[in-house]
């Protein structure tokens with residue numbers, strides 16, 4: 215057994231116990247919708263968060279491959295990882311690269327302990343795909359900055375300890391943007407729910423009215439926000455949550471399918487596709503870890519993988535209706551299907567739309 | 582273009598360069614040069630009568646040759662037949678070989694005075710015009726054997742695939758086998774077909790990479806409405822999709838080379854075939870009428886991709902096989918199968 219096999223076995227043992235104790239119910243898209251602080255803390259206590267972070271901060275001191283193994287096992291099981299997901303995935307690497315030692319000391323141990331829930335404040339009403347149109351402003355004020363503006367579609371802001379906000383500190387377009395760590399709740403920050411078509415509350419509109427942020431909570435350099443945000447986006451886009459969001463649904467649908475469905479190829483193709491995205495993912499993050507921005511490969515992975523996720527919901531509908539089924543889909547399967555149908559349109563939008571990603575790819579190809 | 586485009590280890594880069602060089606020097610005499618350089622036998626160990634090197638080396642040669650003006654059983658000889666023979670403890674020194682592995686293909690054999698003679702008909706045999714022997718399975722006294730039979734002993738009907746590559750029908754009447762051995766334990770006819778499928782996947786990967794680059798090149802230089810086609814967003818998005826498809830084919834093939842076996846080969850054939858169909862359509866659309874011209878290199882790539890996708894088991898066949906293998910397990914778990922494969926085949 216390799217070290218990674220051991221790690222995988224550890225995660226599986228942990229998940230098996232959680233399930234045996236009925237501590238969570240598997241869901242699709244659990245990295246976005248499954249906000250469960252207690253679960254994240256238990257995971258942190260098992261040293262399964264921040265495997266690629268330095269040991270001095272409670273991390274595993276390992277490589278990207280370690281984190282990938284843990285992430286994919288958690289997602290495949292539909293475990294509720296949303297409470298620590300953004301913090302571990304992008305805030306932690308950003309802190310390591312750009313944070314002050316005080317910020318690292320404060321946040322990294324909390325992240326590895328599963329105690330930090332972070333929201334991402336990029337999108338605005340008038341700045342979606344065109345993120346450089348960000349209008350939220352930060353104005354220098356005694357000992358810090360005052361932020362005014364509106365962020366939108368902010369996942370989990372109503373549950374987060376802090377939100378990383380991209381705001382304008384001067385300049386035009388890409389120049390003059392800065393990242394701030396805005397602690398929540400905050401008297402000058404209003405978090406208003408935006409209900410999804412399912413009626414659920416996962417994302418929000420967040421308004422800032424001269425909200426004060428001390429200098430100590432500026433992340434990285436003033437004016438370097440665009441570059442930092444793009445580095446974070448690389449981590450955001452290059453992960454197994456781009457092809458495993460619907461795995462709990464697919465698993466539920468193959469149960470009861472029996473050995474001789476009318477279309478076994480539908481299942482075979484799913485296996486072939488996921489296996490292949492996994493290989494792309496493994497290679498891409500190795501390049502990313504080696505310091506290569508890998509932006510084009512990452513954009514290709516996310517665009518093709520999320521298109522697959524969307525297709526997989528259609529396949530689930532086919533499997534549900536397969537005339538060779540031994541038994542009809544379970545009630546859990548029906549619930550997962552319903553949830554996935556509601557979530558599916560967002561697969562190819564969040565984290566940068568597929569059209570925007572293909573724009574990045576073609577620019578790279580034509581350079 | 583992409584970090585996954587080519588294996589950049591030194592020996593592999595050198596091999597690619599020497600093949601390109603051979604092509605430039607040899608023109609239509611390329612096959613003789615390849616034979617002199619022992620290219621068809623790369624990937625078979627010297628102990629088994631081959632030229633040494635591993636599957637990765639053979640794959641580089643096969644992938645590189647996939648885009649060249651050449652119709653010869655290079656992949657078929659070493660990567661497919663050589664592997665099958667070596668697996669069953671056989672070798673045919675320095676011969677070009679043609680696999681008759683398509684399902685439905687069958688010869689019957691009888692042993693008379695210690696000599697095995699075969700009769701019957703095999704179709705769709707690639708490379709039979711250039712090769713000396715076919716490699717196929719024959720049931721002899723109730724045991725499935727891997728046999729080599731001389732092509733000179735067959736009545737040959739010559740046909741070609743869409744890409745004008747020779748795919749012959751051969752008829753044998755009581756022809757003596759050149760070599761035979763029982764199929765190695767654990768090996769089935771399906772596993773042999775999977776090896777041919779792997780070869781086609783590797784070739785498709787080479788053709789796809791070239792197709793992508795050719796199409797990008799065309800889109801940048803062809804101007805309409807006063808600007809290059811690539812400036813039109815809809816064209817740029819098509820180019821990006823083409824690159825995505827190429828990337829997935831490259832990844833699936835890389836995984837199959839790293840962990841050879843029927844499972845990964847089936848995945849690679851499915852993924853490359855699906856990618857090839859869509860990529861060929863995109864490439865033709867971007868090229869407009871130019872892509873339909875025989876003089877322009879696109880058709881050579883797309884006709885090969887179309888044929889290779891349907892040969893050695895089309896994607897649908899392998900997907901059904903993967904699905905069936907998965908569902909035959911007692912409590913099939915998708916994720917575990919993605920990570921670990923099935924029936925001892927490593928994922």
Ligand SMILES: Cc1cc2nc3c(=O)[nH]c(=O)nc-3n(C[C@H](O)[C@H](O)[C@H](O)COP(=O)(O)OP(=O)(O)OC[C@H]3O[C@@H](n4cnc5c(N)ncnc54)[C@H](O)[C@@H]3O)c2cc1C
Nearest residue numbers: 334335336337342343367368369560563564565566567569
């Ligand atoms: C479930 C979900 C969760 C999210 N969570 C967060 C979060 O936590 N934090 C956060 O900051 N944001 C979040 N977002 C927002 C997300 O980042 C944006 O939705 C995304 O960047 C697209 O912006 P938009 O919605 O304004 O669409 P628009 O930019 O208005 O795009 C609309 C359409 O136009 C197309 N389009 C736009 N520009 C171009 C172009 N140049 N070329 C071609 N086509 C183009 C798009 O591809 C799309 O099809 C979330 C979104 C979703 C769906």
